[in-house]
Amino acid sequence: MGPYADGPTPQALRVERPELNRFGIVEFARTLVIVTVVAVTTGWGALVGMLRLGDGGLRPAAVRRRLRRGAAEGTVRGFEILGPTFVKIGQLIASSPNTFPKLLADACLRCLDEVPPFSVKTVRKTLEADLGHPVEAMFAEFDDTPLSAASVAQVHGCVLRDGRPAVVKVQRPRIARRMLVDLRAAYLLSKLLERRSEVARVSNATGVVRDLHDVTCSELNFLVEANNQDRIRANVAAFGDNTGVAVPEVFWSWCGPKVVCMERMSGMPLDRFDAIRESHADTQILIRRLVKAWLEGVTVHGLFHGDVHAGNLWVLDDGRLAMLDFGIVGEMPAGWRAMLKALFYANAIDGDFARVGRALRELGVFDDPKLDNRTVGQQLKLVLGPILGGNLSRLNLSALTIGLLEFGKRVGISSPEPLILMAKQLGYFERYAIALAPDWNLGKDLYLFRNVFPDEVATRTEELGIVLPAV
Numbered sequence: 001m002g003p004y005a006d007g008p009t010p011q012a013l014r015v016e017r018p019e020l021n022r023f024g025i026v027e028f029a030r031t032l033v034i035v036t037v038v039a040v041t042t043g044w045g046a047l048v049g050m051l052r053l054g055d056g057g058l059r060p061a062a063v064r065r066r067l068r069r070g071a072a073e074g075t076v077r078g079f080e081i082l083g084p085t086f087v088k089i090g091q092l093i094a095s096s097p098n099t100f101p102k103l104l105a106d107a108c109l110r111c112l113d114e115v116p117p118f119s120v121k122t123v124r125k126t127l128e129a130d131l132g133h134p135v136e137a138m139f140a141e142f143d144d145t146p147l148s149a150a151s152v153a154q155v156h157g158c159v160l161r162d163g164r165p166a167v168v169k170v171q172r173p174r175i176a177r178r179m180l181v182d183l184r185a186a187y188l189l190s191k192l193l194e195r196r197s198e199v200a201r202v203s204n205a206t207g208v209v210r211d212l213h214d215v216t217c218s219e220l221n222f223l224v225e226a227n228n229q230d231r232i233r234a235n236v237a238a239f240g241d242n243t244g245v246a247v248p249e250v251f252w253s254w255c256g257p258k259v260v261c262m263e264r265m266s267g268m269p270l271d272r273f274d275a276i277r278e279s280h281a282d283t284q285i286l287i288r289r290l291v292k293a294w295l296e297g298v299t300v301h302g303l304f305h306g307d308v309h310a311g312n313l314w315v316l317d318d319g320r321l322a323m324l325d326f327g328i329v330g331e332m333p334a335g336w337r338a339m340l341k342a343l344f345y346a347n348a349i350d351g352d353f354a355r356v357g358r359a360l361r362e363l364g365v366f367d368d369p370k371l372d373n374r375t376v377g378q379q380l381k382l383v384l385g386p387i388l389g390g391n392l393s394r395l396n397l398s399a400l401t402i403g404l405l406e407f408g409k410r411v412g413i414s415s416p417e418p419l420i421l422m423a424k425q426l427g428y429f430e431r432y433a434i435a436l437a438p439d440w441n442l443g444k445d446l447y448l449f450r451n452v453f454p455d456e457v458a459t460r461t462e463e464l465g466i467v468l469p470a471v
Contacts, residue, residue, distance in 0.1 A: 002131040002138075005253040007230075008223045012257070015224060017217045018180055020187050020210065031185040034086075038078040045074015072107040079111060084151035084175060085182035085216075087111050091151075092212060095309060095424070101199060112309065117149035123156060123170050130256030138254060152219060152327070157264065164263070166251055169222070171258035176220050183213045219327040226250045226260045228303065229326040235301040236293050236323075239451045243471045244285075245293040246322045265324075266317045271310035273435040280319070283436035285469060290321045291429055292448045298332050298422055299341050299452050306330040308428045330422075335363045340422070341452060347443045349456050 004012065049070015050063055079086035090111030093100045100108075123144075124135050135142050141159040148155045153171045160166050190205035218224050233247035246265065254261030268275060270290075277283055290313065297304030305312070307328040314322045332340070339359040346353045354374040426442075433440055442448065446457050447468045461468055 001253050002133075002256060004223065004255050007252055008227055008255075012223050013221070013227055015218050015221055017214070020184060020213050023184055023188060026181055027184045027188070030181050031188060034082060034182075034185055034189065037081050038075060041078035041081065042071050042074040045077060046071035049073065069103050069107075072101070072103040075104065076107045076110055079108075080115075082182070083178070084115070084172065085179045085186070085212075087115060087151040088179075088212060088216070089186065089208070092208060095307075095427075112311065114149050115151055117146045117154050118172055120144040120146075122173050123154070126170050126173065126258055127168065130259045131254060153222075158261075160251065160254070164251075166254070166261055167264045168254065169260040169262075171220070171222060179216055179220070183209060183216065187213075215328055221257055222260045223255065223257055225327050226252070226255050226262075228329045229260075229262070231303055232297060232301075232305065232323070232326060232329070235297055235303065238301070239296070241451070241471050242289070242293045242296075244289040244320050246316065246320045248322070248324065265314065265322050267314040267322060269310045270313040270315060270321070270432055271435075272315075276315055276436065280315070284440055286315065286321055287429070287433055287437040287440065288445065288447055288469070289471070290323075290432075291442065292450075293323075294425070294429075295448050296451055298330075299337050299344065302332045302334065302337055304330050304332065304425075306425065308425050310428075310432075313432075330425075332422075335359075339363060344443070344449060345453060345456070348446060348449055349453065349460060 046067045047070070049066040049068075052066050052070075076090055079090040088111075090108040093105055094108035094111055123146075127135055127138070131138060138161070139158045140161050140163065143157040146154040146156050147167065151172075152175060153169045155167050155169050158166050158168055187206065187209045190200065190209050193200035193205050229247060230250045233249065236242045236245055236247055248263040248265055251261040251263070270276070276286070280286060294304055294308065305323050305326065305328075307325070308323075312323065312325045314324060316322050339356065342355040342359040343353075346356055357374065429442075433442075446461055446466075450457050450468060457468075
């Protein structure tokens with residue numbers, strides 16, 4: 001039995017957040033390395049790209065296009081050389097194509113691929129230090145060949161002593177100190193860039209680094225991740241009708257600050273679209289089940305998966321959908337949950353957006369006496385109604401994000417971050433829906449809100465004469 005067999009203590013779940021703005025000799029030396037590597041790889045990439053004469057010849061516009069594409073590819077190559085922190089920055093850029101230049105976001109998709117694994121000797125040493133026992137004593141079988149390797153950790157298959165198949169996620173050695181130094185250097189560079197580059201200012205480069213720092217501090221305490229996974233697993237099962245969505249069980253006896261052990265699941269990533277179409281007659285219900293469980297996290301429970309790229313969403317061999325990897329989660333405060341519920345209620349049930357105005361006023365995000373609740377509701381309906389009322393396959397994430405920002409400006413909200421966080425995840429669901437549920441309307445699908453507004457949805461479905469899926 002490991003040290004957390006009965007679950008984590010509150011003290012074990014504390015997240016240390018070292019200052020981001022501190023800068024010493026180590027950070028200075030690392031900054032010089034970062035600047036040198038990125039300058040060399042970006043410049044070389046631009047040169048190589050410019051010389052690709054087969055792509056548009058010597059026309060000035062074609063040369064500029066090749067130069068920019070080559071520079072973007074070179075920058076990403078620099079991220080890969082610089083290691084895990086910059087791979088994470090690349091992943092963040094890749095997942096926010098409407099915030100960053102498209103060529104750079106496209107090139108950063110490479111950062112979503114696996115990175116080289118670290119040695120099995122280090123893996124075993126970490127397991128034994130974290131859990132207090134030899135690997136052979138804890139597992140009936142342990143596979144020294146990793147199943148996958150990412151920027152922060154890698155995953156190994158194993159079998160528990162009672163015969164249950166499992167996987168262990170093991171943190172890379174010395175990653176916390178290395179990432180902190182890198183983030184401090186990146187923060188300094190982002191501030192310098194914002195003074196000299198319009199693109200950096202628009203992209204909020206310093207904000208990107210601050211957000212990554214916050215996420216990284218939580219992500220590096222694996223007990224926090226395991227606890228979030230445990231809570232979301234319980235929330236998915238809370239209503240008894242999400243049986244088509246799975247979250248792996250956490251095996252607490254084999255968890256520690258740098259190790260997460262969980263139930264092993266078999267399947268394929270959600271972006272294997274052709275294979276999923278071949279094996280599932282109704283792919284739309286897969287997406288509906290997934291978004292229903294996720295949206296209940298946002299609006300009812302408050303805790304939701306905050307990184308729903310396809311590597312973290314699998315279609316299992318038994319037909320269920322699985323949510324994996326809870327290193328990044330979102331917590332929606334109660335007031336914002338009430339606002340979102342009001343928004344979806346107005347859009348799907350009765351069309352009365354004044355309730356959204358009331359919810360926003362209760363949040364205290366605006367206090368202009370000239371704006372009554374109905375006026376605010378009508379403004380929100382004008383901005384977001386056409387977006388949420390359309391098919392998800394045609395949901396334009398940039399339009400939704402811009403709409404939220406525009407609405408915020410109208411009522412004096414500088415940055416409605418909880419809404420934008422939700423919108424960012426919708427960008428992933430947009431991609432899956434285009435491929436697997438092209439005619440699906442998220443905003444008006446009563447199935448999604450069955451546990452959010454149970455009585456109203458039951459009444460509405462009876463009025464419309466429709467039957468919702470059982471699970």
